[in-house]
Amino acid sequence: MNPKKPTLKEEDDEDAQEPNQKFVQAFDCFSSYLKAASFIEDWIRTKKNNPTDFANDYPAVINRGLLIRKILLYLRKDTGGLPLKDANGAILHPETRQVHQLIFTRELYASEDDYLFFFTINLLEACSIRYNVPVLVIRIALNHLGFMIADGVVTIQPHHKKFALEKLSSIRSELIHDYVKHLKLQVSSDYFENLTQKFLDMQRYVDAANCIVRFSFYDKFNILDLCINLVDIQKVQ
Numbered sequence: 001m002n003p004k005k006p007t008l009k010e011e012d013d014e015d016a017q018e019p020n021q022k023f024v025q026a027f028d029c030f031s032s033y034l035k036a037a038s039f040i041e042d043w044i045r046t047k048k049n050n051p052t053d054f055a056n057d058y059p060a061v062i063n064r065g066l067l068i069r070k071i072l073l074y075l076r077k078d079t080g081g082l083p084l085k086d087a088n089g090a091i092l093h094p095e096t097r098q099v100h101q102l103i104f105t106r107e108l109y110a111s112e113d114d115y116l117f118f119f120t121i122n123l124l125e126a127c128s129i130r131y132n133v134p135v136l137v138i139r140i141a142l143n144h145l146g147f148m149i150a151d152g153v154v155t156i157q158p159h160h161k162k163f164a165l166e167k168l169s170s171i172r173s174e175l176i177h178d179y180v181k182h183l184k185l186q187v188s189s190d191y192f193e194n195l196t197q198k199f200l201d202m203q204r205y206v207d208a209a210n211c212i213v214r215f216s217f218y219d220k221f222n223i224l225d226l227c228i229n230l231v232d233i234q235k236v237q
Contacts (some may be wrong), residue, residue: 019060020053027061028068031101033126041133051134058141062116065104069115072105081108113154120145121167124179128172135174142175146182156184169195173207177214193220205229 023043030036044051073081099105103122109115124141127133148154164183171179176195180187192215199208205226212221 019057024060033122037126037130051136054137054140125167125170173210
C-alpha cells in the first residue's frame with residue numbers, strides 16, 4: 001500500500017518552526033528598547049543564533065505583549081486601564097514586578113493598533129541605533145508591521161504617521177525606502193536629499209551612499225569624494 005502523500009498544509013505545518021521561548025520571554029524584563037536591541041544583538045552575534053529565526057520569534061513577541069496588555073486592562077478595569085497610584089505617584093500593588101518600567105507594560109495605549117505600531121517603531125529605532133544588529137532583523141520586524149497594515153490588522157492613523165516621520169532619520173538607511181512605503185508616509189525628495197547631506201556631515205558615508213543609490217542622487221553630491229571616503233573606511237561593496 002502506498003503511503004498517503006502529505007497535503008500542502010501538512011507540509012507547511014512540518015516546515016513551520018516554533019518560536020524560541022527563551023528569546024520571547026526575555027522581553028518581559030526589558031526596561032528600555034535599547035536594552036531589547038542589545039539583547040537581540042548579543043543573541044545573534046555572541047550566542048550565534050540565526051537571524052532568520054526572528055521571523056518566527058518576533059510575531060510571538062508581539063502576541064505575548066498583546067496578551068499581557070489584555071490581562072493588565074482586565075485587572076485595571078475599575079481604573080480605566082490606568083495603574084492605581086498613591087498620593088506620591090507610586091504604583092500600588094503592581095501586577096508584575098516593575099510593571100510601570102517595562103516596555104511591554106509601561107504604556108498600554110488606547111487600542112491594540114497603537115500598541116502594535118508604537119512597540120514596533122520604537123524597537124525598529126533602537127535596533128537601527130545599535131548598528132551591529134543585523135539589518136535582516138530590522139527588515140523582518142518592519143515587514144511584519146507592513147503585512148499587518150496591508151491585511152487590515154493594523155489601521156494607520158495620522159498620529160501614527162506623525163510618530164513614524166519623527167523616527168525616520170533614526171531608521172537604518174538601507175530600510176528607509178521600505179519604511180516609507182510600508183507606513184504609507186508622504187515624504188518629499190528634498191527631505192531625503194537633506195538627510196543624505198546630514199549623513200555626509202556626520203561622516204556616515206555608508207548611510208549617505210545608500211540614500212544616493214536608492215533615490216538616484218548621483219548628480220547632487222560629489223560621488224568621487226564619497227567613494228574615496230568609503231575606501232578609507234573600507235566600506236566599498
